[in-house]
Amino acid sequence: SAHSLVKDPPFSRLDLISCRNVLIYLDAxxxxxxxxxxxxxxxxxxxxxLGPSEGIGRYNSLFTLIDKKHRILQRSDAQxxxxxxxxxxxxxxxxxxxxxxxxxxxxxxxxxxxxSVSRVMEQYAPVYFVIDRNHEILRFSGGESRHFLxxxxxxxxxxxxxxxxxxxxxxxxxxxxxxVETGKTVVTENLNIRIDGKNRDVTLVxxxxxxxxxxxRGMCVVxxxxxxxxxxxxxxxVSAFAGADTALQKELIATRSQLRAASDELETAIEDMKSASxxxxxxxxxxxxxxxxxxxAKEEMQSVNEELQTVNSELSSKNDQMxxxxxxxxxxxxxxxxxxxxxxxxxxxxHFTPAMTELFPLRDTDRGRPITEIVNLINYDDLKRDVVxxxxxxxxxxxxxxxxxxxxxxxxxxxxxxxxxxSIDGVVLTFFDxxxxxxDDDHKVLLAKELQHRTGNLIAVILxxxxxxxxxxxPIEKARDVLAARLMALARAHALLTVDLGEGAxxxxxxxxxLLSFSDRATMTGPRIVLTPAATxxxxxxxxxxxxxxxxxxxxxxxxxxxxxxxxxxxAAGGAPWMSFRWRETGGPLVTTxxxxxxxxxxxxxxxxxxxxxxxxxxAPEGLTYDLNIPLATVATQxxxxxxxxxxxH
Numbered sequence: 001s002a003h004s005l006v007k008d009p010p011f012s013r014l015d016l017i018s019c020r021n022v023l024i025y026l027d028a029x030x031x032x033x034x035x036x037x038x039x040x041x042x043x044x045x046x047x048x049x050l051g052p053s054e055g056i057g058r059y060n061s062l063f064t065l066i067d068k069k070h071r072i073l074q075r076s077d078a079q080x081x082x083x084x085x086x087x088x089x090x091x092x093x094x095x096x097x098x099x100x101x102x103x104x105x106x107x108x109x110x111x112x113x114x115x116s117v118s119r120v121m122e123q124y125a126p127v128y129f130v131i132d133r134n135h136e137i138l139r140f141s142g143g144e145s146r147h148f149l150x151x152x153x154x155x156x157x158x159x160x161x162x163x164x165x166x167x168x169x170x171x172x173x174x175x176x177x178x179x180v181e182t183g184k185t186v187v188t189e190n191l192n193i194r195i196d197g198k199n200r201d202v203t204l205v206x207x208x209x210x211x212x213x214x215x216x217r218g219m220c221v222v223x224x225x226x227x228x229x230x231x232x233x234x235x236x237x238v239s240a241f242a243g244a245d246t247a248l249q250k251e252l253i254a255t256r257s258q259l260r261a262a263s264d265e266l267e268t269a270i271e272d273m274k275s276a277s278x279x280x281x282x283x284x285x286x287x288x289x290x291x292x293x294x295x296x297a298k299e300e301m302q303s304v305n306e307e308l309q310t311v312n313s314e315l316s317s318k319n320d321q322m323x324x325x326x327x328x329x330x331x332x333x334x335x336x337x338x339x340x341x342x343x344x345x346x347x348x349x350x351h352f353t354p355a356m357t358e359l360f361p362l363r364d365t366d367r368g369r370p371i372t373e374i375v376n377l378i379n380y381d382d383l384k385r386d387v388v389x390x391x392x393x394x395x396x397x398x399x400x401x402x403x404x405x406x407x408x409x410x411x412x413x414x415x416x417x418x419x420x421x422x423s424i425d426g427v428v429l430t431f432f433d434x435x436x437x438x439x440d441d442d443h444k445v446l447l448a449k450e451l452q453h454r455t456g457n458l459i460a461v462i463l464x465x466x467x468x469x470x471x472x473x474x475p476i477e478k479a480r481d482v483l484a485a486r487l488m489a490l491a492r493a494h495a496l497l498t499v500d501l502g503e504g505a506x507x508x509x510x511x512x513x514x515l516l517s518f519s520d521r522a523t524m525t526g527p528r529i530v531l532t533p534a535a536t537x538x539x540x541x542x543x544x545x546x547x548x549x550x551x552x553x554x555x556x557x558x559x560x561x562x563x564x565x566x567x568x569x570x571x572a573a574g575g576a577p578w579m580s581f582r583w584r585e586t587g588g589p590l591v592t593t594x595x596x597x598x599x600x601x602x603x604x605x606x607x608x609x610x611x612x613x614x615x616x617x618x619x620a621p622e623g624l625t626y627d628l629n630i631p632l633a634t635v636a637t638q639x640x641x642x643x644x645x646x647x648x649x650h
Contacts, residue, residue: 148224339353394416563584
């Protein structure tokens, strides 16, 4: 059945009571009631087992602490067991009326006899007090004890040294301490006190009483025996020496006054310490309650922490696996050197390879952005349509795309992005740089057209040379020799276009070779500039084309025309060296601006790869002027540039 610690009377004669983590949830009043109940219910020497954050507080006189860490206490018999009040049920059994009356009569007769004996013996028995180890009074001797009491101001207390006469406190304190330490009776004689206006001599006797269960010291009987009558019998003997003792008595009185003052100060300090101790005890009880709650929360947190550690270890293992897989994938993509970008169904970037950053300005922050915002430099407007086609047909589409400025060309391949389970979740775009291949193709086309054009021009030049050579009145033999020389010069100029010039050639030699047939009608002026193989072919084409046009339509088509070729070096605004090349015709037929650009004009514009610096044509009536201004670093060899830099100190 249910049993309440607060409402129901306790069981008795118990050897062990275990009450853990209960008192911390009760207030101080209920804690005191339950502590008294435990003291009443336990046998002498019984054990009380409390929780790790619980204690008995101000009721430490009822129990002795055995193990502080585990909160194990033992019942103390120093104080009498008292049962706190309980509300017992009305249906409890009652004694019969006759038995109650007889018991009451016999009890009242015994009480009257005891009271009479006590009144008679109080006149002869000494005054005594029974105290425990905490100096709390457990028993009083009787009415005469009032003469030895002088309570201190403040909170009421049964502490012997707070209600004993102040003049007796020092001697009593020293005697009690000595008796507890030695376990022997301590007798202090000739203590003088003043009672009812008279000086009385008393003898202090302190007798230790060992605990019957624990055999521990602490309980004492403090008795005061009046020796004034015995002292009167020797008064006559002492009076003879009164004069000699006067000085000693005065000194003794002064010493007692000083001792009493010191005792008063000590008592005040002790009172203050006890008040502070009680406050600290209340705070300690509150802290114990808080500590228990914190320990309960700590246990819950430990349980949650263990679960989190288990989950964390699993996540850590999976994270390690993901890191290894990501590392493998990253190394795979880095080793392939393929520019690839992974898109979702909305063309937003999921991931891209490092090689992709070399083609487009991609950053890690671009993940999630539409690819159309980044690849708008590509001249390709059908990206979304092709992506939809790939997702629909699950096929692969390839396109040749170029940048808007025509600086690079790529082979773009669009393939569907397949997940592990085979579904389509976006697309993958890969870009292969085919710029060089496109340039090679364009160069092949240009060479084919140039071959066709040069063949026609070569025949035209040969016919022009033959006509001019064979016209007039010169002998046939001499005309034949001149024609052969001019044709050989033309062959040497043509050889410059087909021979691989690994180290390049001077510009002056190229111009001289191309104009060898017209050397008597052409002048050239300029510094030495060694051209790269590509620039050598380009300038050979330019000079040959200009010379061919001049021989057909310009200054070299009649007998009075002249050609002046000049080139120079100069420094641009930024400090870089530049080259200026000019072809100027004079004395030829009247020049007019052509209605369209033929292949020759296009060749003159594109022979030197300088798209940012096109050639300039001036069709003045007196003769054609061709100007070309380009950075020297684009046409001169590195060795010649380094030599020039060493000579000029730049």
